[in-house]
Amino acid sequence: MSDDNKKLFKYLGIIFIGVLLTYKLPHDSYSISQYILSPIRYKNSVIYLSGIIPLVTFIIGIKGIFSLERFENKSKILIFLLIVMIIIPIMNWSLDFTRTNYHWLKRDGLKAVHIAQSDINLGHSNEELTINFKLELIDYSRSRNEFKIKVYLPKSLSDYVGKEFYEFEKDYRTYGNRSTLNVTEQIVVKLDNDYTPNSLFKTQWYWEDVVYELYNKKEEIRIIEHGF
Incomplete structure (x- = not known):
């Protein structure tokens, strides 16, 4: 050469x-x-x-x-x-x-599923806080995967709403071969009168990590989405 x-x-x-x-x-x-x-x-x-x-x-x-x-x-x-x-x-x-x-x-199952993109945004009205989730999942396996999703909120946000994690209601399926799945979920939380959008913003929750847990009867994985 x-x-x-x-x-x-x-x-x-x-x-x-x-x-x-x-x-x-x-x-x-x-x-x-x-x-x-x-x-x-x-x-x-x-x-x-x-x-x-x-x-x-x-x-x-x-x-x-x-x-x-x-x-x-x-x-x-x-x-x-x-x-x-x-x-x-x-x-x-x-x-x-x-x-x-x-x-x-x-021959991985859920271990082959990854998050390509994720987004969380909040809405506030009266005494309710709306948390909107958008995920794009990609499956690198060669077979179908069925699972549910839990989301572990940033600590400041979980302290604010009084709950560490939420479970999405739907069951999800991916089909391998680098196929993608778009997930859109919404969680509505009742708040006390003491909580305001400004007080939530001051917690700077968006700088903290979010953890998504994908699980079924056979296995579970956790995917970390870092804050800003």
Whole structure:
């Protein structure tokens, strides 16, 4: 293998490390880079530093590819677009493909179900608090999974409503092969007159973690969705 090819694979490997650092961990909304450099919270602000390390690897990798002899007289903009629009998505796809095959080989059930996206928002009227949940689940297994869902609220919010967790009423099914399921649930909580939207906002519950528990008769898993 020529030196130019060795350097090409080296710089592609550096870019792949950046992609790997930003890939979500199993049953966790954080990536590796977010655990290395956690968000810094100060008063009502949050500073996210987790993108620094992947950004550095991308810059090193892309600049290294620019410097190769084979690309010396090629358009740098075209090479950059090729990396961003084709190479990096292929690297992400390869991680998804590896995860899928890992769960297939282990014949995992619920362990193969992950949360791709999640959202919680609150509504307040009279003496009621409405908690709205939106989840997008993805199933990396090869078979159908049936389960129910419990949600363990952030501690400040659970103290506010007087309950640690709620169980969604419906039964849910996913069908493997990276299929997705959108979950929309609403919980209405009766409040005392002492509680106001302003007092709830002051708790800064949105900075705290939410835990979703997926379970059936055979197994259960917990998925952590970190706060801001």
